Every structure is written in structure tokens, then in C-alpha cells.
Amino acid sequence: MVKKDLSVEFLGVHFENPFCLSSSPVGNCYEMCAKCYDAGWGGIVFKTIGPADFLIDEVSPRFDALTKEGTPFVGFKNMEQIAEHSLEENLADLRKLKENYPDKVLIASIMGPTEKDWEELARLVTEAGADMIEMNLSCPQMTSHAMGSDVGTNPELCKKFCQAVKRGSSLPMMAKMTPNITDMVPVAQACLEGGADGIAAINTIKSICNVDLNRKIGLPIINGKSSVSGYSGKAVKPVALRFVQQLRDGIPGVPISGIGGIETWEDAAEFLLLGATTLQITTAVMQYGYRIVEDLKNGLEHYMEEQGVDSLMDLVGAANGNMIPAENLDRDYVVYPEFDNDKCIGCGRCYISCFDGAHQAITWDDEKRRPSCDHDKCVGCHLCVLVCPVRAIGKGEIVMKPGRKGSPEEKAV
Numbered sequence: 082m083v084k085k086d087l088s089v090e091f092l093g094v095h096f097e098n099p100f101c102l103s104s105s106p107v108g109n110c111y112e113m114c115a116k117c118y119d120a121g122w123g124g125i126v127f128k129t130i131g132p133a134d135f136l137i138d139e140v141s142p143r144f145d146a147l148t149k150e151g152t153p154f155v156g157f158k159n160m161e162q163i164a165e166h167s168l169e170e171n172l173a174d175l176r177k178l179k180e181n182y183p184d185k186v187l188i189a190s191i192m193g194p195t196e197k198d199w200e201e202l203a204r205l206v207t208e209a210g211a212d213m214i215e216m217n218l219s220c221p222q223m224t225s226h227a228m229g230s231d232v233g234t235n236p237e238l239c240k241k242f243c244q245a246v247k248r249g250s251s252l253p254m255m256a257k258m259t260p261n262i263t264d265m266v267p268v269a270q271a272c273l274e275g276g277a278d279g280i281a282a283i284n285t286i287k288s289i290c291n292v293d294l295n296r297k298i299g300l301p302i303i304n305g306k307s308s309v310s311g312y313s314g315k316a317v318k319p320v321a322l323r324f325v326q327q328l329r330d331g332i333p334g335v336p337i338s339g340i341g342g343i344e345t346w347e348d349a350a351e352f353l354l355l356g357a358t359t360l361q362i363t364t365a366v367m368q369y370g371y372r373i374v375e376d377l378k379n380g381l382e383h384y385m386e387e388q389g390v391d392s393l394m395d396l397v398g399a400a401n402g403n404m405i406p407a408e409n410l411d412r413d414y415v416v417y418p419e420f421d422n423d424k425c426i427g428c429g430r431c432y433i434s435c436f437d438g439a440h441q442a443i444t445w446d447d448e449k450r451r452p453s454c455d456h457d458k459c460v461g462c463h464l465c466v467l468v469c470p471v472r473a474i475g476k477g478e479i480v481m482k483p484g485r486k487g488s489p490e491e492k493a494v
């Protein structure tokens with residue numbers, strides 16, 4: 082296969098590929114970051130650095146996970162705050178990373194309670210050699226209310242903090258958004274007005290993953306209690322994609338670093354198509370290690386080849402125009418399901434789902450153990466398509482609803 086150029090330009094910085102560690106324990110110290118660079122990642126957002134006098138005191142245990150049918154975790158909950166290492170140690174690590182990996186992108190994530198802290202941190206990480214700054218306005222489990230996701234819901238405060246960072250540094254800067262908000266656009270807009278050059282989205286979603294049924298305490302249990310805290314991993318991808326799309330809708334052309342549930346090259350491509358230029362990952366690395374970057378890069382190269390695309394930048398935002406308001410969708414036709422009897426294994430799941438969860442439109446041949454569709458009852462919802470374990474159901478005949486204009490042949494389904 083032809084080698085494809087995976088490099089991207091983001092906020093004036095050249096990345097050899099769009100894949101970055103997002104700020105978290107996966108990029109917590111020099112040794113981890115060095116290993117990640119060696120593995121082939123395009124950049125690192127170092128674990129969020131706070132002011133020298135802000136002491137971090139973590140709980141144990143600090144994680145929980147949502148599991149399903151043997152999948153180790155679909156979603157991941159953490160109660161961790163920002164870097165536990167001292168400010169000096171973190172700055173020393175940044176310095177050493179830049180010294181030993183001058184061509185790799187190093188992004189410093191910072192967070193402070195006051196404008197003075199933000200300005201000072203921005204100055205310090207710039208002096209330490211960072212290429213870019215990410216403002217963490219969005220950690221949902223900080224014990225100080227002057228920091229974290231509460232700040233990220235307040236546009237005025239975000240703007241002030243962005244201005245403070247800009248006073249402390251002339252580096253390109255992105256503001257990392259909280260998803261714990263209905264509309265992210267006003268906050269992102271305020272950050273851009275305050276001097277942010279781009280937006281990173283999303284941080285983790287406030288959550289309770291599980292409750293211990295006997296002890297009646299949420300998980301993880303910390304001396305008989307638990308807390309609401311951030312959710313990440315595959316399960317949050319739909320929420321993250323929604324925010325990326327809405328940011329590009331509300332602020333056309335805004336540069337975005339996409340984060341949230343990226344595990345595979347397909348996930349990565351989806352974020353690119355909806356408008357992200359760089360891609361940040363934590364939970365998948367916590368599960369599978371830095372080596373996932375090989376599959377991510379290979380997969381993306383194959384996809385580019387298949388799509389006839391030479392520059393990854395050509396994919397950025399290519400799907401934005403195809404997301405429209407629900408009221409503008411074409412509601413004039415129905416697509417019936419088509420059953421492939423050769424692929425069908427006779428499990429009956431489509432029949433049960435349609436009968437108990439849709440429109441009772443599937444009839445079941447007990448002898449042959451095969452389904453068939455009654456078009457008089459079927460509404461074309463495609464629940465059956467989604468539940469079939471062997472993809473034996475596809476898109477079939479398209480019919481216009483009674484009295485609607487147009488012809489089925491014109492429909493792009």
C-alpha cells in the first residue's frame with residue numbers, strides 16, 4: 082500500500098500524525114511520554130499542571146467501569162484530579178521531553194484558581210519548552226470550585242482566564258470544554274474572544290456508573306461513600322461527536338482537537354469528518370497501551386487510500402454539511418428491511434424485537450426458522466437490522482408514503 086501523509090497543521094503547529102495522548106495519567110511523567118513518542122504518536126497533552134501551592138490528594142480506589150457481555154469496559158469512570166507531581170517535577174519533565182524529542186509536539190495542560198495562577202502557569206510551561214497550551218476548564222471532580230468543570234460552564238470566567246493565559250504566553254492555545262453543559266458554543270465563543278486559538282472537546286461526563294446493591298453505595302467505594310465523577314471511553318463517543326458537530330455549526334471553521342471515546346481508526350475518521358483536526362485519547366490507551374497508535378495510523382492510511390485522499394486535512398469537516406436540523410429531514414418515504422435467508426442463522430432476535438419493541442411486522446416461520454416482513458405493518462424503523470447478530474438484514478425496497486411527491490429512485494438511503 083502507498084504510504085499516506087498523515088500530517089496535519091493545527092493552530093500553526095505541524096503534527097506528524099493527528100494522534101495525541103489526552104491529558105491524564107497516560108502522559109503523567111517523562112518516561113511515559115517518551116515511550117509514547119517512541120511508539121509513534123504525533124503529540125502529547127501532558128497531565129494537567131496546577132499551581133505550586135495547590136496540593137492534590139487522591140482517593141483509593143479511584144476508578145469504576147461500565148461493562149456489558151464480557152467487554153471489559155464500555156465506559157470508564159475516574160475520580161482523579163490534576164497532576165500529583167510537584168510543579169517543579171512537571172516542568173522538569175516538560176523541559177527534558179522537549180530536549181530529547183524536539184520534533185514531537187508537546188502540549189502543556191494547565192489549570193489554576195485565579196487569573197494570576199493561569200498567567201504564571203502559562204509563562205512557566207512556555208519557558209519549559211511546550212509547543213502549545215491546553216487550558217483545562219473542565220475537570221468534573223476537582224475539590225476546589227474555583228477550578229474544573231463549573232468554571233467551564235461560565236463564559237465570562239472562561240474568557241478572563243483565557244486572557245490571563247494570553248498575557249503569560251504567546252504560544253497557540255486551546256480551551257478544553259466540559260460536556261456537562263447543554264450548549265457548548267457560548268463558552269467556546271467566549272474562550273475564542275479571550276484569545277483561545279482553538280477548542281478541545283470533550284472532557285469527561287459527570288456520572289455514576291454502578292451502585293453496590295448490598296451496601297447501597299455508588300462505586301468506587303471510598304470508606305463507605307462515593308461521588309459523582311467523570312465518565313469517558315467508547316460510551317461517550319456519541320456525546321463527543323455531537324459537541325464537535327455543534328461547535329462547527331455554531332462557529333464555522335473553528336479548529337478543534339477531538340476527544341472522547343476514540344478507540345479505533347474508524348472512531349478517529351468520524352471525528353475528522355465532523356471537524357476535528359487533531360485527536361486525543363486516554364481511555365483506550367489505559368486499556369490497550371500506546372501500541373494502539375499503529376492500528377490507528379494504518380487504518381487511517383487505508384481509509385485515505387480507499388477514499389482517494391492525499392491529505393488528511395481534506396477529510397476535516399467533510400461530514401459537517403450532511404448534519405441538518407431534524408425538521409429539515411426528508412420524511413416522505415419508508416425503507417423496508419430485506420432479509421438474506423442464506424446469511425440468517427434463525428436466532429429469532431429480529432422477530433422478538435419487532436414484536437415487543439417495534440410494530441409487530443415480522444412473521445416467523447417456525448419450521449424453517451426464518452423471518453419475513455409484513456409491509457402493511459412495517460414502518461421501516463430498522464430495529465431488526467440493528468439487532469441481527471449476523472447482519473442478515475439490509476436495506477430493501479423504498480416506497481413513498483401515501484400522497485407524497487417524488488420517486489424512490491431519487492432517495493439517497
Ligand SMILES: Cc1cc2nc3c(=O)[nH]c(=O)nc-3n(C[C@H](O)[C@H](O)[C@H](O)COP(=O)(O)O)c2cc1C
Nearest residue numbers: 103104105129159217284313314341342362363364
Ligand atoms: C483517569 C483519567 C484522568 C484524567 N485526567 C485529566 C486531566 O488531568 N486533565 C484533563 O484535561 N483531562 C483529564 N482526563 C480527561 C481525558 O483527557 C479525556 O478528555 C477524556 O477521558 C475523554 O477521552 P477518552 O474517552 O479517550 O478517555 C482524564 C481522564 C481519565 C480517564
Ligand code: SF4
Nearest residue numbers: 435439459462463465
Ligand atoms: S423495520 Fe421495524 S417495523 Fe419493520 S420489520 Fe424491522 S423492526 Fe419491524
Ligand code: SF4
Nearest residue numbers: 425426428429431469
Ligand atoms: S436476527 Fe438475523 S439471524 Fe436472527 S432470525 Fe433475524 S435475520 Fe435471522
